[in-house]
Amino acid sequence: MKQEKIFLKDYKSPDFTVDNVNLDFILNEDFCRVISQSQVRKTTPGAPLLLNGEGPKLISIKVDGKALDSSQYELTSEELMVKDVPDQFTLEIETELQPQNNTALEGLYKSNGIFCTQCEAQSFRTITYFWDRPDVMTSYSVTIEADKTKYPVLLSNGDRLKVEDLGNGRHKAYWKDPHKKPCYLFALVAGDLGVIRDTFTTRSGRKVNLEVYAAHGKQDRCHHAMESLKKSMKWDEEAFGLEYDLNDYMIVAIDDFNAGAMENKGLNIFNSRLVLADTASATDTDFFSIESVVAHEYFHNWTGNRVTLRDWFQLSLKEGLTVFRDQEFSGDMTDRGTQRIDDVDGLRAAQFAEDAGTNAHPVRPDSCMSVDNFFTSTIYEKGAEVIRMMQTIVGRKGFRKGMDEYFRRHDGQAVTTEDFAAAISEPNGKDFTQFRRWYSQAGTPTVKVQEAYDASKKEYTLTLEQSCAPTPGQPTKEPFHIPLMVALLDKQGKELPLNAKGVHTNSDGKYIIELREAREVYTFTGMNEKPVLSILREFSAPVTLQWAAAADDLYFLVEKDPDSFNRREMAQKLASDIYSDLIAKARKKEALTVEPRFLKALNALLLDTKASPAFKAKMLQLPSLHVLAQKEAVLDANAFYAARNAFRTAIAKECRQALLDTYRQYHGVETKNHDSKVGAHRRLKNMALGYLAETKDPEILKLASEQYWKAENLTDRMAAMAILAELDSPERTKALDHFYQEWKNDSVVLNKWFTVQATSLRPHTLDEVKALTKHPAFNITNPNNVYSLLRAFGSNLIRFNDPQTDAFKFYADCIIEIDAKNPQVASRLCAAFNFVQKLEPAMKDRALSEIKRIVAVETLSKNSRELLQSAL
Ligand code: ARG
Numbered sequence: 001m002k003q004e005k006i007f008l009k010d011y012k013s014p015d016f017t018v019d020n021v022n023l024d025f026i027l028n029e030d031f032c033r034v035i036s037q038s039q040v041r042k043t044t045p046g047a048p049l050l051l052n053g054e055g056p057k058l059i060s061i062k063v064d065g066k067a068l069d070s071s072q073y074e075l076t077s078e079e080l081m082v083k084d085v086p087d088q089f090t091l092e093i094e095t096e097l098q099p100q101n102n103t104a105l106e107g108l109y110k111s112n113g114i115f116c117t118q119c120e121a122q123s124f125r126t127i128t129y130f131w132d133r134p135d136v137m138t139s140y141s142v143t144i145e146a147d148k149t150k151y152p153v154l155l156s157n158g159d160r161l162k163v164e165d166l167g168n169g170r171h172k173a174y175w176k177d178p179h180k181k182p183c184y185l186f187a188l189v190a191g192d193l194g195v196i197r198d199t200f201t202t203r204s205g206r207k208v209n210l211e212v213y214a215a216h217g218k219q220d221r222c223h224h225a226m227e228s229l230k231k232s233m234k235w236d237e238e239a240f241g242l243e244y245d246l247n248d249y250m251i252v253a254i255d256d257f258n259a260g261a262m263e264n265k266g267l268n269i270f271n272s273r274l275v276l277a278d279t280a281s282a283t284d285t286d287f288f289s290i291e292s293v294v295a296h297e298y299f300h301n302w303t304g305n306r307v308t309l310r311d312w313f314q315l316s317l318k319e320g321l322t323v324f325r326d327q328e329f330s331g332d333m334t335d336r337g338t339q340r341i342d343d344v345d346g347l348r349a350a351q352f353a354e355d356a357g358t359n360a361h362p363v364r365p366d367s368c369m370s371v372d373n374f375f376t377s378t379i380y381e382k383g384a385e386v387i388r389m390m391q392t393i394v395g396r397k398g399f400r401k402g403m404d405e406y407f408r409r410h411d412g413q414a415v416t417t418e419d420f421a422a423a424i425s426e427p428n429g430k431d432f433t434q435f436r437r438w439y440s441q442a443g444t445p446t447v448k449v450q451e452a453y454d455a456s457k458k459e460y461t462l463t464l465e466q467s468c469a470p471t472p473g474q475p476t477k478e479p480f481h482i483p484l485m486v487a488l489l490d491k492q493g494k495e496l497p498l499n500a501k502g503v504h505t506n507s508d509g510k511y512i513i514e515l516r517e518a519r520e521v522y523t524f525t526g527m528n529e530k531p532v533l534s535i536l537r538e539f540s541a542p543v544t545l546q547w548a549a550a551a552d553d554l555y556f557l558v559e560k561d562p563d564s565f566n567r568r569e570m571a572q573k574l575a576s577d578i579y580s581d582l583i584a585k586a587r588k589k590e591a592l593t594v595e596p597r598f599l600k601a602l603n604a605l606l607l608d609t610k611a612s613p614a615f616k617a618k619m620l621q622l623p624s625l626h627v628l629a630q631k632e633a634v635l636d637a638n639a640f641y642a643a644r645n646a647f648r649t650a651i652a653k654e655c656r657q658a659l660l661d662t663y664r665q666y667h668g669v670e671t672k673n674h675d676s677k678v679g680a681h682r683r684l685k686n687m688a689l690g691y692l693a694e695t696k697d698p699e700i701l702k703l704a705s706e707q708y709w710k711a712e713n714l715t716d717r718m719a720a721m722a723i724l725a726e727l728d729s730p731e732r733t734k735a736l737d738h739f740y741q742e743w744k745n746d747s748v749v750l751n752k753w754f755t756v757q758a759t760s761l762r763p764h765t766l767d768e769v770k771a772l773t774k775h776p777a778f779n780i781t782n783p784n785n786v787y788s789l790l791r792a793f794g795s796n797l798i799r800f801n802d803p804q805t806d807a808f809k810f811y812a813d814c815i816i817e818i819d820a821k822n823p824q825v826a827s828r829l830c831a832a833f834n835f836v837q838k839l840e841p842a843m844k845d846r847a848l849s850e851i852k853r854i855v856a857v858e859t860l861s862k863n864s865r866e867l868l869q870s871a872l
Pocket residue numbers: 120121258259260261262263296297319372375824
């Protein structure tokens with residue numbers, strides 16, 4: 001296997017144009033044949049024909065109908081080269097594959113008897129020899145031939161032309177996609193599946209047939225996905241004027257799927273956990289995730305499919321933009337304020353960690369070993385922040401204008417992030433030259449805030465300094481162009497009119513500072529009293545603030561900032577400081593006491609009838625341990641654990657009555673309604689119960705147990721089970737056994753049972769996880785099983801890094817075993833080692849020696865190798 005790096009600077013445009021391709025799939029139980037016939041034109045005189053191919057057995061290659069003998073081409077493990085080809089020709093290639101033995105789940109493979117494909121990023125080349133690069137776009141005609149009884153459903157992209165009965169128990173379906181596309185968007189499904197159908201009429205009157213396919217018997221759980229699809233189609237018309245462009249839109253739920261879902265043109269393939277949902281089998285979070293992922297894949301139809309990528313370094317062009325679009329959609333479907341809070345929490349926990357670790361990379365990377373490793377939270381979530389900053393700078397109206405321009409310029413093309421930035425900035429008369437550093441420089445910038453107030457001049461001065469720590473391969477950084485949304489508040493919390501050079505309002509009327517230099521000073525005049533600063537409102541840029549704000553100001557903002565994001569942000573800042581203090585005390589074995597002022601503020605908020613339950617839930621949530629670990633110099637799992645328990649118990653004690661009242665107010669209300677508002681009520685009351693349970697008060701534990709046994713939806717059942725799973729009592733075993741019996745034949749739900757045990761903070765969690773890997777319901781070749789048990793355990797910061805056990809060795813064994821079968825799944829486990837550098841010396845040595853052991857495996861995939869090597 002090739003281990004070299006590939007570089008963006010080596011990009012060359014393709015030497016050939018493919019006018020169209022015909023693909024014939026002949027599917028059998030023991031092997032499959034694929035015949036591809038392309039009409040090809042040479043655009044670079046003298047260029048040899050170079051096709052990508054990894055693995056498919058080459059049966060024959062013909063140029064203009066004449067078979068080539070082996071002296072006329074060169075075949076390596078990665079490429080097929082034909083030196084002499086005419087300027088224009090028909091290329092016919094026949095290959096043979098064994099999808100039934102494909103454990104990597106990339107390319108053509110089988111899941112529970114269903115043939116399906118996953119071609120992004122570079123797996124089309126495992127099916128046939130082709131130009132496996134996104135800038136070669138062509139039109140596809142596809143036939144699929146298979147046994148009629150085993151595979152009654154035969155699907156591919158585009159329009160369904162006809163199905164022929166071949167008379168011998170087999171049938172053949174014909175598909176044609178009228179839109180040109182790169183091969184990573186090709187898809188095929190063949191199997192015996194159930195389906196639900198609906199229609200959507202686009203605003204110009206096109207009637208679209210909508211189909212959601214899943215295993216027989218699971219159709220009843222497909223309705224939420226269908227509703228989500230219709231909402232997405234409508235929203236994209238309203239928000240961006242974008243209409244669907246085919247007669248059919250299909251979603252297929254597959255049980256063995258490496259990622260979440262895939263936006264293949266007209267034929268989305270989904271991980272079944274992101275399709276199937278009903279009250280008994282899905283939590284509110286699942287309902288939400290399904291809606292947002294269905295939307296994400298649908299939105300790709302324009303941002304990704306109609307306009308695609310020039311090369312894989314541009315992945316964020318479609319992923320960042322599409323995540324941004326699905327975040328906006330979710331905000332409109334639920335509540336923009338809390339949506340923003342959730343998105344930023346996610347960004348901080350995963351992406352900031354990535355930026356601070358050994359695998360930090362820019363939103364538009366310039367080199368890599370494995371393109372598969374690009375599917376990161378930097379490309380996705382930070383990419384979305386970069387788009388959001390553009391919107392903040394030009395305002396929402398200006399952004400829409402830019403998006404229209406983007407499609408006007410680039411529909412049908414394969415383009416770059418620079419093309420996108422130009423389409424947004426130019427119609428708005430903005431210069432994004434400096435802004436584009438967000439694409440090329442890795443790392444999370446720090447913005448240092450200093451304030452001064454001169455009462456005699458009635459002047460308030462704000463000094464902002466930016467810096468960015470070195471990241472691998474980038475020792476120094478140029479200043480970023482950072483949009484900071486700001487306000488100055490008076491004593492009542494009202495926003496003051498701002499008058500300062502360098503501060504302007506965007507087209508939405510929000511005050512924006514565009515920080516461009518390493519240090520800038522802003523002077524606000526006419527300030528009759530010292531104002532309170534609210535900065536980085538709505539989290540207008542993915543930066544870390546370094547701001548020694550006075551505690552009084554922070555508590556004031558928690559109570560009064562009209563920007564709900566910052567109210568919660570300041571509460572997080574206070575909580576994070578308290579946490580650090582507790583961790584430091586725990587390390588010194590001192591008593592762990594929590595600042596009463598914070599506890600009182602939290603209690604007051606719980607009693608505040610004006611605050612929404614959704615917002616209260618956000619306020620009640622403490623900074624995650626993953627976020628704290630980024631901030632702390634040392635990751636001392638025992639100290640983290642002690643601090644966590646002390647903090648949560650203190651809240652439970654101080655707010656006991658308010659928490660109990662909250663619980664009683666919302667428990668048992670509208671238990672079968674999954675509307676986001678009702679879901680937020682449930683989240684709040686289950687959080688309340690979670691806090692109360694920290695005291696291990698038998699009365700509370702009785703409540704939790706009752707909730708488990710009487711639950712009318714999975715959200716309540718899981719919330720109670722998570723509490724019981726932390727106990728050492730028969731209640732725990734009873735609930736876990738019951739859940740297992742109930743769902744043992746339903747892997748999507750049973751995965752939650754694995755996760756609850758893997759994320760338990762009890763000291764024996766490692767032993768239990770080890771035992772669960774031997775459980776009959778656990779299948780190491782199923783990605784969801786691995787993610788639910790092993791990746792979940794890897795994210796259990798306290799037990800994964802517990803010095804009393806040896807989780808690292810166990811985890812390394814798992815990675816090695818899985819990598820041999822499925823490199824993509826294995827490489828997703830590697831993130832558990834992200835905090836190695838923060839461990840205490842003895843622990844760090846242990847972790848590093850396990851990483852070395854993994855990397856020493858000669859056959860290790862380049863995916864895992866790239867991610868782990870950097871830690872050494
Ligand atoms: N493009 C898909 C999405 O964002 C993700 C595909 C992930 N593929 C992979 N090989 N990791 O919706």
